[in-house]
Amino acid sequence: MSQASAATLEFVRQRRRAHRLPQQRSDRFTGLYTVGLYTAIGAWLGFQALRQSPTRGGSSTWLTGGGLARVATVSLLLGLLAALRYATWQGPVVFSAPEVQFLLGAPLPRAELVRIRLARGLLFGAGVGAALGLVAFVLLEAELGVAAWPLLAAALLGPMALGVLAAALGWLVESSPATARAVLRASPVVLAVAAVAWLGGATAATVDPWSGPWGWAVGPLVAAAGGHEPGWPVQAVLLAVIVLAAVLAAWLRAGRITMEELERRAGTRAGLGASLLMGDPRGVALMRHEVVGGLFGVRRLRLRHPGHRWLAVPWRDALSLLRAPGRVGWALVLCGGSALTVAVAPGRRLLAAGAVVVAYLGAAQLIEPLRGEADQPDASRQLPWRWGDLLLLHTVTPILTLTAMGLAGTVTLALLGLLPGPALGMALAACLPAAAALVWSAAIAGQRGRLGLDRIMTASVMGELGGSMYLVRWFATGPMVALIALLIPILILQGAIGHPSSSTQAATNAASLLVTALAVQGAWLRSRQPPD
Amino acid sequence: MLYPDLTVREHLELVALAHGVGDGVDGRVNDLLELFGLTARGDFLPGQLSRGMRQKTQLACALVRPFLLILLDEPVVGLDPPSQQALHRILLAAKQDGAAIVLSTHQLPFAAGLADRAVVLHEGRMVAQGAYRSVVNGTIAGRLGLR
Numbered sequence: 297m298s299q300a301s302a303a304t305l306e307f308v309r310q311r312r313r314a315h316r317l318p319q320q321r322s323d324r325f326t327g328l329y330t331v332g333l334y335t336a337i338g339a340w341l342g343f344q345a346l347r348q349s350p351t352r353g354g355s356s357t358w359l360t361g362g363g364l365a366r367v368a369t370v371s372l373l374l375g376l377l378a379a380l381r382y383a384t385w386q387g388p389v390v391f392s393a394p395e396v397q398f399l400l401g402a403p404l405p406r407a408e409l410v411r412i413r414l415a416r417g418l419l420f421g422a423g424v425g426a427a428l429g430l431v432a433f434v435l436l437e438a439e440l441g442v443a444a445w446p447l448l449a450a451a452l453l454g455p456m457a458l459g460v461l462a463a464a465l466g467w468l469v470e471s472s473p474a475t476a477r478a479v480l481r482a483s484p485v486v487l488a489v490a491a492v493a494w495l496g497g498a499t500a501a502t503v504d505p506w507s508g509p510w511g512w513a514v515g516p517l518v519a520a521a522g523g524h525e526p527g528w529p530v531q532a533v534l535l536a537v538i539v540l541a542a543v544l545a546a547w548l549r550a551g552r553i554t555m556e557e558l559e560r561r562a563g564t565r566a567g568l569g570a571s572l573l574m575g576d577p578r579g580v581a582l583m584r585h586e587v588v589g590g591l592f593g594v595r596r597l598r599l600r601h602p603g604h605r606w607l608a609v610p611w612r613d614a615l616s617l618l619r620a621p622g623r624v625g626w627a628l629v630l631c632g633g634s635a636l637t638v639a640v641a642p643g644r645r646l647l648a649a650g651a652v653v654v655a656y657l658g659a660a661q662l663i664e665p666l667r668g669e670a671d672q673p674d675a676s677r678q679l680p681w682r683w684g685d686l687l688l689l690h691t692v693t694p695i696l697t698l699t700a701m702g703l704a705g706t707v708t709l710a711l712l713g714l715l716p717g718p719a720l721g722m723a724l725a726a727c728l729p730a731a732a733a734l735v736w737s738a739a740i741a742g743q744r745g746r747l748g749l750d751r752i753m754t755a756s757v758m759g760e761l762g763g764s765m766y767l768v769r770w771f772a773t774g775p776m777v778a779l780i781a782l783l784i785p786i787l788i789l790q791g792a793i794g795h796p797s798s799s800t801q802a803a804t805n806a807a808s809l810l811v812t813a814l815a816v817q818g819a820w821l822r823s824r825q826p827p828d
Numbered sequence: 829m830l831y832p833d834l835t836v837r838e839h840l841e842l843v844a845l846a847h848g849v850g851d852g853v854d855g856r857v858n859d860l861l862e863l864f865g866l867t868a869r870g871d872f873l874p875g876q877l878s879r880g881m882r883q884k885t886q887l888a889c890a891l892v893r894p895f896l897l898i899l900l901d902e903p904v905v906g907l908d909p910p911s912q913q914a915l916h917r918i919l920l921a922a923k924q925d926g927a928a929i930v931l932s933t934h935q936l937p938f939a940a941g942l943a944d945r946a947v948v949l950h951e952g953r954m955v956a957q958g959a960y961r962s963v964v965n966g967t968i969a970g971r972l973g974l975r
Binding site: 586589609616672674677679681 | 829830831832833834835838841842843845846847848853871872873875876889890
């Protein structure tokens with residue numbers, strides 16, 4: 297490090313130290329000590345509990361026969377993808393706004409300042425990997441009872457190396473908008489690879505070139521756990537080589553980032569901290585969306601104007617969805633998966649409830665324009681509708697989109713011979729009301745606006761239990777409304793499977809309940825006033 | 829206030845469609861974009877615009893729909909001179925078509941030629957009112973330094 301950089305950083309450290317109260321340092325030490333102590337005690341107790349469990353060893357054959365390789369490989373691949381996606385809008389090197397303004401604005405070598413942060417990011421990556429590896433070690437050692445030291449070494453070193461790799465690649469993504477765009481575009485492919493690896497078995501834990509570092513990190517672990525993995529030394533070497541190469545590349549590229557990019561990320565970091573402090577996940581999502589939107593630019597779209605003024609809002613919502621096709625994709629995956637779950641596993645109430653909640657999350661992807669309206673109700677003053685009517689208009693496009701997905705899925709299943717005649721008619725008829733119930737449930741939650749500071753303050757004065765319940769109710773309202781509207785009709789219909797004589801009565805009962813729920817939801821939405 | 833997911837052009841189209849402008853939407857939107865110097869920014873999202881551009885977009889949204897009465901609070905603050913002139917022309921045309929315009933402003937030259945009547949507010953109280961010329965040329969306006 298140059299003399300100027302060292303002197304400046306020393307000056308900043310001294311000033312910070314001078315302003316730091318002794319109590320702050322003590323609090324930080326106490327916090328770290330407490331976390332460390334509780335982690336160690338928790339790990340030991342968990343280890344003992346698992347070791348003395350009467351079912352101990354029950355999964356050992358599955359684990360060593362490929363299960364461990366499958367779970368660990370897919371988990372590490374998804375973890376690496378998550379880290380790289382995070383680097384598209386934050387990443388391992390993020391300065392604070394004052395640091396960007398004063399420190400990076402000074403005539404000091406930027407690469408040197410970045411390398412300090414990058415080193416911290418690499419250490420953090422290693423730390424996260426080690427923590428995950430420790431959890432894996434505790435679980436595996438308790439279950440398998442193999443030699444502890446080789447297993448501990450493999451469980452720690454593989455994930456640690458992958459954590460370092462994630463941080464190094466994260467910086468490469470952070471410093472290059474083109475790479476960031478490539479990561480976002482490749483994400484669906486990676487998810488598909490993860491799904492194939494999951495469904496296809498443990499083939500990833502080999503030295504095949506395509507198994508990648510996430511597979512190479514797992515090989516030694518499988519070998520230490522007693523599985524058959526003769527190629528693990530080669531995998532370990534390959535992993536070490538690729539980690540070193542990535543760290544070297546990141547180190548050499550340390551200075552190649554613009555001040556504007558660092559400033560943008562610093563601003564996002566400040567907003568991210570505020571949103572997390574206030575428990576506002578929507579604030580986080582909006583910030584991420586803004587940064588990612590900036591990477592891709594604006595999609596030019598022209599959609600034919602509607603013939604009637606009441607269709608202006610659905611037209612505008614269709615434009616918004618076309619501009620963010622990822623939302624439609626997520627809705628398709630979540631709602632399609634839920635419908636399939638309900639269809640193939642009848643009679644399992646808990647699974648059906650889970651499927652309704654997941655479908656609700658899918659529908660919520662489509663109501664972004666409504667949520668945007670609730671975020672800034674003043675914008676709607678340009679439009680000639682009451683707030684309640686405006687909310688209902690905002691649900692038209694999502695309901696039609698979800699219905700179209702449902703119809704397409706139902707017809708596909710019928711063509712594959714998976715839906716018999718009577719069930720096909722019922723499924724087709726249910727698409728529109730089920731879509732409306734899901735979208736209106738999401739609208740009931742979304743029309744409240746963001747969980748802002750005023751609501752956090754309200755929760756904070758309600759006491760520990762009251763405040764917690766207030767926040768739980770805030771987040772659970774939408775899923776609960778969807779469950780009330782859809783779960784009982786689904787269970788009634790599932791109960792009639794195999795009883796042809798009662799199927800008409802069951803369908804009538806289910807339809808009556810659903811229509812009643814829809815009437816209540818629609819009337820409630822229409823009666824709403826703009827949030828304060 | 830503008831929607832973060834709609835471009836400048838789409839904002840104007842939405843407001844025009846919602847107010848039943850019908851077939852003439854494109855022409856009306858293009859005219860307003862050109863008048864306010866927003867044509868090159870028509871496909872920009874609000875997050876990509878400067879504060880002045882956003883204000884012009886909001887003004888254009890207010891003017892793209894048919895109206896009989898329009899209330900404008902300091903409409904020229906933050907507007908560049910060509911846009912001020914464009915706004916003046918649009919309001920004058922609307923007035924000649926029979927619309928009523930109520931505007932508050934600290935910039936009397938903008939109201940000249942547009943206003944028929946004027947009200948002078950000073951420290952929260954109405955101190956003069958009447959025909960625009962007589963109020964602006966009156967003693968109170970002179971004492972307050974409005975001329």
